[in-house]
Amino acid sequence: MRDPLPFTPTVFPGRAAFERPAPRPEPRRYGPFTALQWVGASIVAGVGALFALAMVVFATRWLVSLEPLRDFLATYPGEYHLPESAPVGLPAWLGWQHFLNAFFMLLIIRSGLQVRREKRPSAFWTPRWNSKRKTSLTIWFHQSLDLLWLVNGLVFLVLLFVTGQWMRIVPTSWEVLPNALSAMLQYASLDWPSENGWVNYNSLQQLAYFTTVFVAAPLAILTGVRMSGLWPRKAETLNRAYPIEWARRVHFPVMLFFVAFIIVHVALVFATGALRNLNHMYAAQGSTDPTAYADNWVGFWIFAASVLVMAGGWIAARPLVLAPIARLFGTVSAR
Template sequence: MATGGSSMRRGLPRIAGGEPWPPAASAPAEVAVEAAPVAESTVAEVGMAPSAVAPTNSGEQATAVAASAPSRGSETVVRRGLPRVAGGEPWPTGVVAAAADTEAAHADAAAVSAPTPRSAADDGAPSVRRGLPRVTGGNAWPPADIVVAASTPAAAAAVDASAPGEENASAEVAPAADRPLVPAVAEGPRAPLTVPQTAWAGRSASRRPQPKPELQRIGPFTRTQWAGTVIVGGIGLLFAAGMAVLAVRFLLSLDGMREFLATYPGEYHLPDGAPVGIPAWLGWQHFFNVFLMVLIIRSGLTIRREKRPSVFWAPKNNPKGKTSLTIWFHQALDILWLVNGAVFIVLLFASGQWMRIVPTSWEVFPNALSAALQYVSLDWPTENGWVNYNALQQLAYFSTVFIAAPLAAITGFRMSGMWPKKNLKLSAAYPIEWARKVHFPVMLFFVVFIIIHVVLVLATGALRNLNHMYAAQGSVDPTAYADNWTGFWLFVVSLVVIAAAWVAARPLVLAPIARLFGTVSGR
């Protein structure tokens, strides 16, 4: 074994312009640490296990090696560096693990530490904080027998060693020595792939796409779905209409159907004394009816869509009876429509015009069938509306005036605020649910009637028919006013007025009018 010592190597000065550190006057403290192979062999020979040494109170870590060597001359000089704390001594402190033979090692160990484990509470030393176990199922680390070793510049750190005969001490110290004093090494980087990489992280691995906003729905469908429904439905209707036209044309080409058309041309003669022509008051009634019906349908659809009204109306004599401004507008239009209808019925029977829209013979039904077949075959009836309507028109006008209009009025009155709600017997006899189930289909009937009516008016002689309805001009000669544009321009003016009323039907315009009849508020 080699022995030897060397002086302390001096480093950089601690202050600017000073001497190298440590000063030359300070005596280098050599710390002898026995070589590891000798210590291991000695420990194996004597059957001893080194004990762990805990950190000191000042945060200094004492190095203690418990071993025996055949010769005390095996020492390795330990180089000391900077102090661990401000104003402290160079690190490590003067800790020397003596190398001696077996008897001398036993004597030194007995002088440094007791033969049995001691606790920090026995000598007043601070206790060691214990943490998680180092092995699965083990005790908390460090063991309970570890104490803080007091270190001085001249004294070595405590080295706990058990004598060969002290079996109890060896049994308690040995498990602590078997546990590693250093934390487990963290897992290193992954090993490189043994095959070429073929899969790569996609865009979603580093970027999460923004959720798409929910499409706005109009009823059960979105705008795109409604457009698709209209397109597909329109194509289907056109196909069905084409097939119907071909089928009816084939049917009317048969001899039996030709005789049917000759017997029932689509119209029958009116009773004697029936008026000829359309009076001016009937034209104005027709315009007012269209104007009010369009606004009634608009306000009715708004009521069905409106969930939280923004403006309310209450009558002056009942401030608590609030209702939405839209419902008030709808009911006000209903009252005006009923007044116009009542005037129309009175003038209709007073002037004898009722014979034009009220069936007066059973021939109306076969003639209505004949007219319907002619319409479907696109070989439309050529009656003169100034004198007489065809049977299908007569039935349609009769159903609208004397069936659909009263149903709309009765069901609307049941759902309005004018219904006597306190009359429980009357309310039970006529439930509001029945009124709601009838009122909306009646509105749909009016919509379909208006669409078909306008299409047929424009398709069966637009100028002549518009002169009849808006200008009250006509003749028994169907070609007399076929080139007159008066009725057409009056029809255009009426459309402009209706469109302006449609746009103006909003709270900003309706609120001042509603204040004339009640109180308007935002709640």
């Protein structure tokens, strides 16, 4: 190798033989994919979902055209009669409860997702009654919202049973099951059941509301308390009986259930007569006639104002605004 070449080279190897080009920068990733990959995956998933939905609609419409299914839908139209003592209409207090529940739930979901992805908290909060227990300002905000949501829920339950409104969301007959199946078939066939929420919900709605109020909400509370600072840390027997890992495995799926319920609920409110439904819930106006649609915009404008309030709460939920409020109940520090 040290000896000179026995011939004179006649070809220049080029700059590439001596210099390596700088590697191209990696595109920024959002989770497992880049922005372009997310767009492509969203398009493919959307097309696939539309195709699957079309297949479900076609298959359901074929099924309900069969004579046994036609008889089933005639026997169970999608709802059953409530007890004679059941109230008619939605009171004003239910509209306020509905708004407060939506407001707290929106901020709870927002702060809960922040807690999951927060690695370096921007601020910490220490309660006055326990200087050794320090938590991030985001966790304090999340748990404070949980307490407000819990108080609002307790008021809702008391009023629900005192006024008899519980009969609208708690099944009072086993007919709720075949009627819920009937309503599901009608929704899936896009021949939606006629309904009037001012008088009675269809059975599928009733089961959804019952599950949300009496199953999902208690699960969220029980699992949230287990992961919060309110849970006694030194109760070894209680901790072994109810491990925190169980609470973590249940708490997040319950949050996903609430998100799915909110999306479907809002979509159906606007798809099944927006003005009528908004007047029912926000303006306490309605009619016993299932074909009557409210032609005024009172409920809509109240709903629009509530959306602005929720948007303001979403924007204000940041350390600059939260820190002065948190100082009223403890100490806020950078470490």
